Structures are given as C-alpha cells and as structure tokens.
Amino acid sequence: MAEVNIFFKKLIAKRKDLSKLESQVLEYILKYPNKVAELTIDEFANEIYISTATVSRTCKKLGFKGYQQLKYALDQYNLTKEDFHQGDKKNADIAEHITRFQKETEKTLAEVNPSQITRAVELLTNSNLVEFFGVGVSFPFCSDAARKLTFAGKISSARNDWDELRAVANNMKSNDLAILLSHSGETLHLMEYANILKQKQVPFILLAGTQNSYLETLADFTITAYSESFYYKDIDMSSRFSISLLMDLIIFEYIKQK
Incomplete structure (x- = not known):
C-alpha cells in the first residue's frame, strides 16, 4: 500500500x-x-x-x-x-498473515526504548488519574489497559463516546495523564482531543503505529510500535496488538515499582 x-x-x-x-x-x-x-x-x-x-x-x-x-x-x-x-x-493466506504478525511483534520488541518505558511509568505514577483516548478499532485496547490499571490501583478510564471524550479532555487537569492510542497518528477525533489537552496543559503519551504523525507533534512524547497497514475487502485489518504490547510493558513496570 x-x-x-x-x-x-x-x-x-x-x-x-x-x-x-x-x-x-x-x-x-x-x-x-x-x-x-x-x-x-x-x-x-x-x-x-x-x-x-x-x-x-x-x-x-x-x-x-x-x-x-x-x-x-x-x-x-x-x-x-x-x-x-x-x-x-x-x-492473503494464513501463512502470510502469520509472517506479518511475527514481524510486527519482533520488530516492535526489538526497538523498545527502555528509557521511554521508564518515563511513561514516571508520568503514570505521578498522575492523579489516567484517561485513555482511542476510537474505532483502537478503543478495545484502551479499555483493556484501563481495566488493568484499575486493578493495579490507579484511577483509570476509557470511553468510546466521542462527545464524552471531548468533555473529558476539557475537564482534565495538569496533574492528570492522558494516553492516546492511534495506529496512524492522524485520527480526526484524536487530533481534536489532543489539541484540547495541549491547551489545558495536560500531559499525554502517544502510542502509535506510525512515525512523524500530527499527533506526535503535540504529544509530550511518543512510543512507536511497528505496525503495517493492511486492508482486505475494504476492511481495515491493520493490527493494533503491537501497540497493546507496549502499553502492557508500561503497566508491568508500573505494577513492579508500586
């Protein structure tokens, strides 16, 4: 593509x-x-x-x-x-997809920067609460991460209503933390929310599958996964699991340091 x-x-x-x-x-x-x-x-x-x-x-x-x-x-x-x-x-046969998935996982893990994980954990630890922002296919991964953090004792939420997300962004404080998940880094609604967060001086981390995106220019810092764009019969089949892997690493480190 x-x-x-x-x-x-x-x-x-x-x-x-x-x-x-x-x-x-x-x-x-x-x-x-x-x-x-x-x-x-x-x-x-x-x-x-x-x-x-x-x-x-x-x-x-x-x-x-x-x-x-x-x-x-x-x-x-x-x-x-x-x-x-x-x-x-x-x-598009099974073997091809398995190879693609292996490549995304291996390349993402091989290029993980431990200092970025550490920095994310510091922001997470020092925050009052955490809000996840992700729409469409990215939302389930936000929900999963928020659930894990909640069980780990951190006040955390993920919402899938666009208007509710806008309201949340407008009401967050500078001692809160936002985490945005986006495959492209160019998602229209997330760009709106990111600008609101920036104006409100709310720190936010971007977990993306693409480098040099618009959201990256606004984020406090970005952790990039390796993720290939893939469409099949007009359906976006691009994987987000490599982005989810990075979020899990952050959560593991957060729990370990508690």
Missing part, C-alpha cells in the same frame, strides 16, 4: 502551511477520500460549513490547480487502493 501512503503523506506534509479553516478541509479529505471524490465543490463546502473559496484555496495550497484536479487525484487513489485490495484477495 506504499502508493496510498505516499499520496496521504504528501497531503499531510502541507498541513503546516494551512490556516485553521483550511486544515478542516484537509482533515475531511483525509477522513473521507471516497466521498470527496463524488462531491461537487458546493456539496463539499456545505458538508463542513465553509465557503467554496476556502475549499478552492486549500486545494491550491495542497498542490492542485483546483478542486477538479483534487477529485481526479482522489479517483486515482481509489483505483490504486482497489488494485491493492485485489492483490490482497489473491495472496
């Missing part, structure tokens, strides 16, 4: 040059590339309640001549993704 990743990385790299409104345009494109490819510029503008001029200006800042050229690029992206999925259908 290298072509797809490169396409998105080129767009993400332009984020620093965008205004707040233009960033909203980019985030919608990243979140719904298939949908945007089907919308007219007026429909797109109405979707996120901005002007067509802002949409057009953003397209140019992203390197396109205009909205139509962006739509053409998204069409090509979708074709590339479909070709990739067709390849998956032909080649």
Whole structure:
C-alpha cells in the first residue's frame, strides 16, 4: 500500500502551511477520500460549513490547480487502493498473515526504548488519574489497559463516546495523564482531543503505529510500535496488538515499582 501512503503523506506534509479553516478541509479529505471524490465543490463546502473559496484555496495550497484536479487525484487513489485490495484477495493466506504478525511483534520488541518505558511509568505514577483516548478499532485496547490499571490501583478510564471524550479532555487537569492510542497518528477525533489537552496543559503519551504523525507533534512524547497497514475487502485489518504490547510493558513496570 506504499502508493496510498505516499499520496496521504504528501497531503499531510502541507498541513503546516494551512490556516485553521483550511486544515478542516484537509482533515475531511483525509477522513473521507471516497466521498470527496463524488462531491461537487458546493456539496463539499456545505458538508463542513465553509465557503467554496476556502475549499478552492486549500486545494491550491495542497498542490492542485483546483478542486477538479483534487477529485481526479482522489479517483486515482481509489483505483490504486482497489488494485491493492485485489492483490490482497489473491495472496492473503494464513501463512502470510502469520509472517506479518511475527514481524510486527519482533520488530516492535526489538526497538523498545527502555528509557521511554521508564518515563511513561514516571508520568503514570505521578498522575492523579489516567484517561485513555482511542476510537474505532483502537478503543478495545484502551479499555483493556484501563481495566488493568484499575486493578493495579490507579484511577483509570476509557470511553468510546466521542462527545464524552471531548468533555473529558476539557475537564482534565495538569496533574492528570492522558494516553492516546492511534495506529496512524492522524485520527480526526484524536487530533481534536489532543489539541484540547495541549491547551489545558495536560500531559499525554502517544502510542502509535506510525512515525512523524500530527499527533506526535503535540504529544509530550511518543512510543512507536511497528505496525503495517493492511486492508482486505475494504476492511481495515491493520493490527493494533503491537501497540497493546507496549502499553502492557508500561503497566508491568508500573505494577513492579508500586
């Protein structure tokens, strides 16, 4: 899926040059590339309640001549993704998946930085409470980690309602700790929550499966797992268990030092 990743990385790299409104345009494109490819510029503008001029200006800042050229690029992206999925259908056997899982586990554990684990444990120990932030496929891993920490005696929660997560972020204090789990580091809702946490001066750790993401620029520090993007029949089958392994290491060290 290298072509797809490169396409998105080129767009993400332009984020620093965008205004707040233009960033909203980019985030919608990243979140719904298939949908945007089907919308007219007026429909797109109405979707996120901005002007067509802002949409057009953003397209140019992203390197396109205009909205139509962006739509053409998204069409090509979708074709590339479909070709990739067709390849998956032909080649995705059990042995291949086992090899992928082994690679993700072994590479993640081989590249663990003990000093980062120690730093995470220090933040965890000194915090009043811990809130986990993860949406979609990442949420069950947040719930699992919060449950383990609760049994270890640390006040900890994981919530899956987007509005509730926003309220939690707004009410956290500087002596609390947030832990964000994200495969891409570019999850739309998590970016919103991360900005709130930053404004509230709440320390937060990012456990991610991708380096150099937007969330990484906001986090107090990031621990990165090795995780490959994998789609099968339009279903995101990318694993999060390597991220969960890192969280378990932090919890093990926390319990050991109590």
